[in-house]
Amino acid sequence: DIQMTQSPSSLSASVGDRVTITCQASQDINNYLNWYQQNPGKAPKLLISDASNVETGVPSRFSGSGSGTYFTFTISSLQPEDIATYYCQQYDNLPITFGQGTRLEIK
Amino acid sequence: QVQLVQSGAEVKKPGASVKISCKASGYTFNDYFFHWVRQAPGQGLEWMGWFNPKRGSTNYAQKFQGRVTMTRDTSITTAYMELNRLTSDDTAVYYCARDRGDAVVGWHFDFWGQGTLVTVSS
Numbered sequence: 001d002i003q004m005t006q007s008p009s010s011l012s013a014s015v016g017d018r019v020t021i022t023c024q025a026s027q028d029i030n031n032y033l034n035w036y037q038q039n040p041g042k043a044p045k046l047l048i049s050d051a052s053n054v055e056t057g058v059p060s061r062f063s064g065s066g067s068g069t070y071f072t073f074t075i076s077s078l079q080p081e082d083i084a085t086y087y088c089q090q091y092d093n094l095p096i097t098f099g100q101g102t103r104l105e106i107k
Numbered sequence: 108q109v110q111l112v113q114s115g116a117e118v119k120k121p122g123a124s125v126k127i128s129c130k131a132s133g134y135t136f137n138d139y140f141f142h143w144v145r146q147a148p149g150q151g152l153e154w155m156g157w158f159n160p161k162r163g164s165t166n167y168a169q170k171f172q173g174r175v176t177m178t179r180d181t182s183i184t185t186a187y188m189e190l191n192r193l194t195s196d197d198t199a200v201y202y203c204a205r206d207r208g209d210a211v212v213g214w215h216f217d218f219w220g221q222g223t224l225v226t227v228s229s
Contacts, residue, residue: 095169
């Protein structure tokens with residue numbers, strides 16, 4: 001199975017900060033990577049597909065980049081409603097696997 | 108609007124089975140694959156497999172093969188996931204999710220059910 005390693009596991013930042021989360025795959029997954037946001041007690045929400053495509057309706061402060069084994073997810077200016085756990089997901093090989101998650105908190 | 112509504116929480120004893128439903132509305136049921144994903148308490152997301160409602164075909168994660176069955180009832184636009192031989196390690200919230208791919212598996216889960224908590228305890 002492809003291992004997806006997210007960093008950091010948790011992050012505390014201030015409103016307005018630029019926040020970056022990384023996701024490293026244990027092997028080349030091309031750009032077959034999605035990012036999800038999960039609020040407590042809620043289902044995940046797809047934010048970014050194919051490493052860098054921002055989903056319709058998702059604020060432009062969210063972005064993604066990368067290919068191969070290294071990917072980044074960025075919030076350009078953190079807002080209070082962005083408090084959530086974020087997961088990367090690879091779909092290059094079965095089984096689909098997710099990163100362990102990054103919990104984002106407001107400082 | 109697209110909605111996936113899952114059945115309610117379940118409490119099961121070890122060795123039992125659980126069957127969760129996922130009622131779809133707001134789109135053509137047969138046109139989009141389903142995935143099932145689970146999340147143990149305080150843990151990350153784990154993919155269990157996909158299901159094609161048009162053909163009834165499946166692809167289960169190896170970890171669950173032999174223990175999971177995904178089915179549907181097209182007359183009521185509902186997908187099901189049954190997991191057998193439950194252990195405490197199966198305690199989790201189980202989600203159904205729609206795949207955005209049009210008649211193919213696209214691996215982008217664009218709509219999710221609200222989740223069903225399954226607790227396995229003696």
